[in-house]
Amino acid sequence: MQILNPVSVAHKLIQEQVYRAEILVDATAGKGNDTLYLAENSLATAKIYAFDIQELALRCTKEKLQEKGLERKVTLILDNHANVKQYVLRGVDVAIFNLGYLPGGNHELTTTIDTTMPAIEAMLQLLNVGGVVAITAYPGHESGKREYHYLIDFLSNLPVKNYTVSCWSMINHASTAPVVYLIEKVRS
Template sequence: MKRIIPYAHELLQEVVQDGDVAIDATCGNGHDTLLLSRLVGINGEVHSFDIQEQAITNTSQLLKENHVTNVQLHLDGHENVDKYLHDKAVRAAIFNLGYLPGEDHSIITKPETTIEAIQKIQDRLVTGGRIVLVIYHGHEGGREEKESVVSYCEALDQKHFEVTRYEFINQINRPPFVVAIEKRK
């Protein structure tokens, strides 16, 4: 069976093409940004967000090591995504909810701002475009965010969006799971 992160990456790989615009809403150490930068190619662009300077530094370092030039890093909350995208259409976005491993565990994604960012990105998705949410919820504040985000996604109109959930239901310690939103024709 597919692990959670490889599965989330596969959901992106299936839809992102050369020349696309893609978003890493929580860049952290930059692994998802690097994947997206490869998928959109030199003709595409990736916008990556994080509110922690350390995350932007780590991502910037990873991109430099890999000679990446198609990524714009934003030291800003993903809820401000519209400031940077204007009316650009988006093929895909990924969110890793929770805290940055190895850093301050009290700096976490929050339900209101996560949902605000999802709303802004869903309005810019091209047909067939996807928002992939990797929901970590074992930490303090994680349950509240999980419940709010899942409720929001469950209420999306099925005429416009397909929403799926992928998870291991017999693992201990509240493992992360994936929710994916796809814009319908």
């Protein structure tokens, strides 16, 4: 049985920051698992923004939060995450991008470089010093492969005086297995 998977690893990597975060963003709400994780593990006073372009995803997310009585902590936003600055007006402590498409949903409605890259750039501008962004990329499908290549290029060129970027991957799995990146802002 595999205990560590990309989603659980992304959660573990940001755990310490989530505990003390005031502003958190789930850039791709999907089925709501990441939003629920942020809501369950953050301060009672924390504010969470969850984006998705699909109503179905936000409905799923809302139901998960309601089951745990956590819906008041979360603002659900039916919009492209590239527009994050229109909604999040304060510095961000933690953000998650779990890229790709809604599992069991329409695979055409997937994240793409055209919006993922501007969204990540906007998030880095919003990120507080000490804040983190976790990104899970899925190179196993066409759009995911393009994102993966853009991400490697972009992330490996972030200035080291401002950011530390690390990555986690399953090196004995197929080369198309998901990869988790963690960006920490060390200086503004």
